[in-house]
Amino acid sequence: MRKALLCSAVASAIALSSVAYTAHAETLRWARSGDSLTLDPHAQNEGPTHTLAHQMYEPLLQRDMSGQIIPALATEWAPTSNPNIWEFKLRAGVKFHGGESFTADDVVFSLKRAMMPTSAMKELLASVADVRKVDDLTVHIETTGPNPLMPNNLTNLFIMDEGWTKANNCEAPQDIANGGDNACVRAVNGTGAYTLVSRTQDQRTVLKQNDNYWGKDLFPLEVSEIIYTPIQEAATRVSALLSGEVDMIQDVPVQDLARVGGAANLQVVTGAQNRTIFFGMNVAADDLASDTVEGKNPLSDVRVRQAMNMAINRDAIKRVVMRDQSAPTGVIMPPFVNGWTEALDAYPATDVNKAKELMAAAGYADGFGLTLNCPNDRYINDEAICQAAVGMLGQIGVKVNLDAKPKAQHFPLIQNKTTDFYMLGWGVPTFDSEYIFNFLVHSTTDKLGSWNNTGFSDPDVDAQIVSLASETDLAKRNQTIAEIWARVQQEVLYLPIHNQVLNWGMKGNIDFPVQPEDQPHFKFLTYK
């Protein structure tokens, strides 16, 4: 490594060429469990797809490795005097990989493309009424009401070149339903730090550094080539890292952290993830389909929910199932979300006797039976957490029947409201409580509450949640958020378990912190 640096430094000194680039001719072999699903940046709203896209395409604003919003293609942004309109100043002198200049037209085109019916990103722009070009480097985004969190929604909305996209006949994101194939699924023309060299779906994607990148002097850019290989099997992925076939893996199974960390030339980098794992309960139904109680819904009694909350030993789950790689919590949001407080995060001590008393007070001294629906391929050790919970709830007389299924079968149960007791994990891409309330607390309507399977419905709370969207007085807004959380906690609407912790395994000479959204941006990676 040092030798290579020296050699290339000598070479570049002789050639007097671009030092920043040639000094770091490093290839990074990177693996994670899944591949990006498509190169079309608006066709899928999914983690691995966005992660790969981030290396080649850029949004107006992006989250850096610590999760902070930083400028990308926009340099300044602020609401105008009209609170419904946000103004974005664009970066000058940016070129797409194909040499086209980046202008306001591209931004207008791309955001409108992302709002089309076949786009997977349209929900993030649901509040947008119009996107307008003001001049070549200024864009206005008009929303249907004041939207104080507009910037948070833009960090995964990638900008494409209008001319190139139209020339390739992919003005609309691909329409899978109508068999629409589309050139933008196979090719990339972004403004990002890396360009696409070759790609075979599910096998191997090769990227190389973009010589004309606008941020050459702003980012380390020490990786000159990226070879990305999805490896689905956890043991195989870890073996590949241990045997030196890859340099960095995401999704290190918690049980293998010690081994990876203990290997001579490897290290594990850990960081909090933007995702909370919890159980949801149907609190509103008159009777449950899967329980053993006739004509009553035991979960509708808050004492039963309190008892269950107390029965779950979060520390044991952390210690044994998660091998210390989790942060037990008493609220369904990660700490970096606006609205989080230490008081909310505190969780009740496990107390089986007190829980049994509560059960008896609610009239269930002999307990009852219930089915728990659990995914088995979605979250870190999801099924093992459910199994552990089954044992813990069994100790207070709740005889849980575990039904673990692949995610494609599990999540429709929540969506179609056909489960009484279920596991769910929730990430907050906007880093604000409103996002959680919109999906998990608001009663289910056409637009809101799509993941609220608890049946909880309170018009006052709904009104409070809706008011958050347009409340520009941040102090008042935060007050409302606190009030809603107080209600959620008082109702024990959900049984929070923990916040997930991310682990990346990598070569010892790499210096690269974990990003809370599990999105490595390789332009930030440096070598020790």
Place this chain on the structure above:
Amino acid sequence: MTDHSERIEMNSVPAEVSEKSTAGWRNSDLWFSFKRSPVIVLAALVFFILVASAVFAPVLAPYTPFDPASLNLMNGFTAPLASNEFTGDYFLLGTDDQGRDMLSTILYGLRVSLFVGITAVLFAMLLGVTLGLISGYLGGWVDNVIMRVADVQMTFPSIMVAMLLYGIGKGIIPPDLRDEMAIWVLIVSIGLSEWVQFARTVRGATMVEKEKEYVQAGHLIGLSRVSIMVRHILPNVMGPVLVIATISLALAIIAEATLSFLGVGAPKTEPSLGTLINVGRQFILSGEWWILLFPSLTLLALALSVNLFGDWLRDVLNPKLR
């Protein structure tokens, strides 16, 4: 599918041999050959011990691993012959990721595996032998239909048939019955993927048998077709059926394990050996070798003893090989 496959099966397991094996077994070649082969005696002994420990698992097992409320998660990952650092509990073969005693879990898992395997093979045998008899004896369009169905079945490899059937079964069964039914869905799925072997062999043998004088004689004295099939032809085709059943038992047990790998086996709260192996393989790199090794060895001992027995049975029942 057509005669070639029966011919091959018949080559290794001819029907006529069974006439001999129905003679008094103590004086038979079977017993003689058994006593002479120490490997087979050992295999039979191992199989017997495994079956006995499965049957008496509730008595033998020190813990009750299928009762989640009795588990203490903090006992998780205790090494064999060591006591747990938090609870001080001691486990002979260690514990798994949920704090279940490995020894007890393996005993119960063995029970599940054997139950699934044996019941699936019995089901396959019942179905296959019945259809094979009917097909071979009646011939004509009945034979044609049954054999075409067998074709469709054979078009899918058995593991895929089981996977697909399991998917459908899980979908059809109402959620509150799913727990009790899951194991039966598994049994039917594996059983349905194995019946073709029985049907083809019995069909071939039946076609040979029905041309023989004693069957013709039965016709003459006015025996009914069912009676001829069940009372006269069936006993004579049981030799090859027994061999196939033995080999199928090993196949069924392994098929169940493979289904667990694909995520459609016995549930983790009431695991089979396959489920245990599938759980254990996560810990192959992390040093908790006992969670994978002990169930794997048990499965190997079980399947190997059954296979050895089946192998020997086939050789002994085939006079051409002696």
Place this chain on the structure above:
Amino acid sequence: MLAFVLQRVAQALLVLLAVGFVSFSMFQFMGDPVENMMGQEATVADRAALEERLGLNDPIVVQFARFVGRAIEGDFGVSYRVGLPVAEVIFDRLPATLELALFSGVLAIGLGFVLGIYTAIKRDGWLAHSIMTLSLIGVSLPTFLIGIFLIWIFSVTLGWLPSFGRGETASFFGVELAILTWSGFKSMILPAVTLGLYQMTLIMRLVRAEMLEVLRSDYIRFARARGLSPYRIHYRHALKNTLVPVITVTGLQLGSIIAFAIITETVFQWPGVGLLFINAIGFVDIPVMSAYLLLVGVIFVSINLVVDLLYYSIDPRLSFSGTKAKGH
């Protein structure tokens, strides 16, 4: 002869249709593809709209008819998961699976014959007995477990062979093959052994059984009586007679190699159609699942057809007149 072939082809098509229909009725129990196709922000209305556009609300019969109609025109739709035409995705992956299946088949047949002949000739030797017993271990463990143990020993502990993937590939008449490069060849060893072990055991046992039978037959006894050398007897006469049944069974096994490739490919991350199928199941990628099952069906039916025809042409006792020869 022609009538027989036509009849068989017609039957084969019927079988394929039946297979297709069974798979289609099963898909609806595998989960909701829309769940995977939309992010967590999707509204209830968005989901309903996509379901409608994909035609998932139509009766199964209608969905199946649509699939067959398009398939006849060679259109298998677009993968729900990766948004590429299904035909393209499958044909990209097929060389990897065929290459692996072929390589493991060659391994299995080669070793199977050598060991089978040896154990037949030295049937009472201790080595032959040990081989027979040990070979049973290979069929007494599930494929996935053998694969995991091989990775553990040869990749992680010894570091000799790659643990995943296909290595480098080289182009051969436009087809990317791994076996043509050193890294590709090394990558193929562990998966091929895993996949071929079961078949090898089977072939070895079959060769042994056939050899033993032939060695006892009258004409070999006669050959012995004539004083032919044991070498000639074993290899010229006995082996020749075992070939037909062994080849037939091996041909039929090719299909199950492709099926078990699903598991091997998952363990070793071998980018073939089996792994594609497993991914498709997880994502409820109906177009890919139906096309894959159809492909497997076609392969199986053709293998059976070819074996049938071969058999009838080899054995003159079987006539073409009826659908069923009386046999034996």
